[in-house]
Amino acid sequence: MTFGNFVRDHRYNRRRDLHDPYGGQRQGGIITPSKHPVIFAITGESGVQHGYLDGWTEDGQVFRYFGEGQEGDMTFTSGNKAIRDHVAEGEDLLLFQKQHRSGMLRFLGQFVCVSTTRELTPDRHGNMRNGIVFNLVPVEALQEADAAETEGDNSASGLDLAALRSAAMGAASTGEEEPAEGARRRVYQRSEVVRRYVLARAAGICECCKSPAPFLRTNGEPYLEPHHIRRVSDGGPDDPRYVAGVCPTCHRRIHHGADGKDINEALGEAILRFEYAVASVEPPNRTTRKRVMA
Template structure:
C-alpha cells in the first residue's frame, strides 16, 4: 500500500486523469467514483453530465457539497463506488474530489482538484435515469475536511463523553455510520460531534502517552487531561472523521515530524503498525 504522503494534489490545480491520477494510484478510469487500488483513497469526479437527468452536484448555503452517486440505469445501489464513499471513514480512506472541465476539440481539459472531503451523510431522492425512467438516486453530503478543524471539534460536544474506554469506543464506532436522511444543516453539526467522539476515544486509549514515541504528554490541558494530538494515519489532513484504528494520539513533536520531517512517512508507517496491533489486541 502506498503512503498517503504520496497523495499531494493542490486545490485548484488541473490534473490529467489518466497519467496523474490513475497511473500512480490505480482505480477505474471511467467511473465517477474510483477507489484507489494502491493507496487508502477514493477519488470522485463531478461535472455537468447529471444536468440532462434533472440533477446536478453543487455546494449549498451551508458549505456542504451535494454529490450524486453512480449508476445510470435503474435504482442506484449502495455497492461498488457508492459503498466506497459511504464507508470511506470506516475503511480509513481519504476522499478526494475532482471536477471535470469538459472537452475542447475532442480533447479533455483535465480534472480540477477541489480538495479532500468527508462523507457526513446521505439522502435518497427520485429522479430519471439515462432512459428517462424514474428511479431512486443517492445523494451524498460531503464536507470539506478543513471545515472540521481541531478548534471546532473541541467545542462540538453538547453532552458529556463517557470516561469508560469501552463505552467511548462503542460511541466512536457508532459515529462511523453515515447519517441517512439528515438535512445539510444537521450534517454540519453532527459531523463535528461524531469527530469529537472518535478523538475522545483515541485520547483515552493513549492514556497520556504518545503512541509514536511512547513518552508522556508534554503538558496538561487546562482541564487537567494530558495534551496529545489526534493524527489521521492514512491522510495528509487531520480533523474530520476516521475509524479509531486509523487515528493515533501523538505528542506535538512527533506530529510535526510525521508531517514535515524527512523520515515522516516511515514514522507514520510505524505508528500505523502500532495502532493496528493495539486495536487488534485490545478489541478482539
C-alpha cells in the same frame, strides 16, 4: 490548500495526473485505485443528462454529490459503496470538477462523506428511480474539531473507556438517510466522539514515543493531538483503530520527518495490536498501500 500532490483550484489531466500515477477505472465519475487509499470523485455538467445535479447547498456548507448508475435504482455497490464507507476504510476522498470546454479537472478539495440520502431522480431515459446523494463536507472544516481545546463536558477524564470505544466505533460509520441540513454539525460531533476516546486511551502518554504530554490544556487535560494513521490529512471522523493520540513533536515528525513513514507504520501496528486485543480478535492481514502524498 494542498492535499498530497493536488492543489485546490488547480487543473489536472485525468489520464496523466490521476490514472498514470494511481491507476483506477478510466471510465465513470468515481475512481477507486486498488493500490492507494484514495477515491477520486468527479462532478460536472455531463451528469445532468443522467439525472445528476451535484452542487453546494444554499448555505455553502455541504456538497451534494449524486452516486453512479445511469439506469434503475442506484445501489451501494462499486464506487457508491466506496464513497459511503471511505471513512471506515481509511480512504481519502478527493473531489474534482470537470471543466466543460477543456475537459480538465479542477480540484475542489478533500471531503468527508457525512451522510447519504435517497431522492427520486430521472435516469438517462427519463424514468424516475431512487437515487443516492452523498452529503460531503470539506475536510479542512473538520480539522478545527480535532485541534480545538475542549472544556467541561468534552473532557474524557473519568469516563468509561469501553463506553467511549463503543461510541467511537459507531461514529466511524456514515449516517444513512440523514439530510444535508446540519451535516457539518453532525460530523463535528462524530469527530469529537472519536477524539475523546483516543485521548482517553492514551491517558496522557504519547502513543508514539511513550513520553508524557508536554503540557496541559486550559481545561487541565494532557495535551495530545489526534493523528489519522491511514490518511494523508488529519481531521474529521475515522475508525478509532487507526487514530493515535500523539505529542506535537511526534505528530510533526510523522508528517514531515525523513523517517515519518516508518514511524507511522510502527505506530499503526501498535495501535492495531492494542485495539484487537481489547476486542479479543486477531488483527487482519493487511496490505500496505502507497499514499497520495508525494
